[in-house]
Amino acid sequence: MLFQIPKGLYDILPYEVDQEWKLSHYWQYLETVIRKTALDFGFKEIRTPTFERTEVFNRGLGEATDIVSKEMYTFLDKAKRSMTLRPEGTAPVMRSFIENRLYNARKINKFFYIASMFRYERPQSGRYRQHHQFGVEAIGNPSFEQDAEVIDLLYELYSRLNISNLTVNLNCIGNITTREVYKKDLTKYLEKYLKEMSEESKIRLAKNPLRILDSKEEEDQEIIKSAPSILDYLNDDEKNHFNNLCDLLKSINIPFIINDKLVRGIDYYTKTVFEITSSDLGSQNALGGGGRYDHLLSQLKGPDLPGMGFGTGLERILQTMIKQDIVIPDNSKPFVYFVPLTSHAKKIAFNLITQLRRKEIPCDIDLNAKKINQSIKNANLLQASHILIIGEDELQTKQAQLKNMISREQTTIEFDKIITYITNLWRDYEKV
Numbered sequence: 001m002l003f004q005i006p007k008g009l010y011d012i013l014p015y016e017v018d019q020e021w022k023l024s025h026y027w028q029y030l031e032t033v034i035r036k037t038a039l040d041f042g043f044k045e046i047r048t049p050t051f052e053r054t055e056v057f058n059r060g061l062g063e064a065t066d067i068v069s070k071e072m073y074t075f076l077d078k079a080k081r082s083m084t085l086r087p088e089g090t091a092p093v094m095r096s097f098i099e100n101r102l103y104n105a106r107k108i109n110k111f112f113y114i115a116s117m118f119r120y121e122r123p124q125s126g127r128y129r130q131h132h133q134f135g136v137e138a139i140g141n142p143s144f145e146q147d148a149e150v151i152d153l154l155y156e157l158y159s160r161l162n163i164s165n166l167t168v169n170l171n172c173i174g175n176i177t178t179r180e181v182y183k184k185d186l187t188k189y190l191e192k193y194l195k196e197m198s199e200e201s202k203i204r205l206a207k208n209p210l211r212i213l214d215s216k217e218e219e220d221q222e223i224i225k226s227a228p229s230i231l232d233y234l235n236d237d238e239k240n241h242f243n244n245l246c247d248l249l250k251s252i253n254i255p256f257i258i259n260d261k262l263v264r265g266i267d268y269y270t271k272t273v274f275e276i277t278s279s280d281l282g283s284q285n286a287l288g289g290g291g292r293y294d295h296l297l298s299q300l301k302g303p304d305l306p307g308m309g310f311g312t313g314l315e316r317i318l319q320t321m322i323k324q325d326i327v328i329p330d331n332s333k334p335f336v337y338f339v340p341l342t343s344h345a346k347k348i349a350f351n352l353i354t355q356l357r358r359k360e361i362p363c364d365i366d367l368n369a370k371k372i373n374q375s376i377k378n379a380n381l382l383q384a385s386h387i388l389i390i391g392e393d394e395l396q397t398k399q400a401q402l403k404n405m406i407s408r409e410q411t412t413i414e415f416d417k418i419i420t421y422i423t424n425l426w427r428d429y430e431k432v
């Protein structure tokens with residue numbers, strides 16, 4: 001084969017896929033539910049370019065993070081400026097928010113996006129080098145209620161998709177000063193176990209000790225278990241924020257667990273962090289996650305405004321839905337598949353199908369129809385609900401044959417009654 005897709009990437013196709021989640025109508029359905037949910041919560045769509053100046057991510061995410069230090073697709077453009085394919089959505093949204101001065105007209109700005117992200121990671125199940133995220137960013141409100149709204153939105157999305165068996169992990173990682181004190185104590189504690197630690201954690205100890213708490217390596221588990229808890233280091237404001245958030249989530253019936261080992265992999269977070277995991281995913285079990293970032297905008301030389309958001313992977317959502325046998329509707333099936341068997345029949349069929357399409361009834365036509373059996377095969381492949389046959393006999397009698405592909409029932413309809421007949425059938429079908 002001359003060309004092959006790069007490692008860690010995949011195609012989304014209408015059929016013939018090796019894994020069900022790559023079916024394009026699943027993506028269409030998911031994106032429709034996402035848009036509706038985001039709009040229902042008052043979030044407005046924002047679209048930023050696929051790549052940005054590299055600085056946006058270096059400054060935004062933190063140089064020591066895995067994303068910045070190892071995973072970015074960075075290249076020089078023809079004028080030798082460093083550009084990076086976006087590895088995540090928050091930093092670009094902040095860049096756009098600052099550049100377009102979106103803070104001028106409104107005190108609170110709530111954005112959402114559905115976009116592809118690029119990370120040079122080791123490909124494995126649930127981890128790709130291009131993945132798709134639905135993300136939200138709520139800017140301007142420092143309160144715990146804002147955190148609850150964002151968490152509730154993600155939880156509501158999963159509920160609308162009928163996903164179950166989820167765990168909401170919640171933690172508070174404080175502000176930069178709180179974290180610095182904690183980091184010192186944590187490092188002191190971890191240094192005692194340097195010999196027993198995994199190789200990866202040894203490297204992290206100097207660069208980013210908090211990330212060790214996230215380690216999945218077996219030899220680290222016992223060490224992590226008894227590590228000091230960030231929750232013991234919070235100041236009064238952080239404690240109140242966290243307790244109030246927990247109370248509010250309880251009162252709106254969002255089940256959660258407090259997980260003081262949850263730190264997340266990006267440096268911009270302050271106070272609240274959360275992750276929703278699914279037991280139906282493998283080792284990459286995070287369906288979505290996010291948190292508060294109260295200093296990111298000022299760090300990027302924007303206004304001093306707080307933010308809160310999340311990102312959730314579309315691949316992982318679909319994989320979970322399939323694992324849970326959730327039925328995903330297909331809106332791409334034709335309601336009527338026209339089979340005109342002569343060129344005169346084609347002319348009539350073309351006229352009829354145009355009228356039905358103007359009424360927004362999904363229809364298709366076999367423009368190569370020669371033998372009825374082949375056309376029936378095509379209709380079955382498309383999962384058409386009905387086929388409408390016009391051949392020599394039908395042209396003589398000016399009546400077409402409408403066949404219901406499920407009940408196998410066949411009806412004869414006069415040409416000039418076809419539009420009304422099919423329109424009524426469609427109305428009844430839509431009501432069900």
Ligand code: HAM
Binds near residue numbers: 131308311
């Ligand atoms: P993140 O946790 O890096 O957060 O990514 C969010 C979600 O994207 C993950 O929970 C996962 O579902 C999905 N994901 C990440 N990497 C991959 C991958 N390589 N393959 C497949 N899916 C993946 C962020 O990106 C933050 N920007 C979220 C945020 C928004 N925080 C505040 N606002």
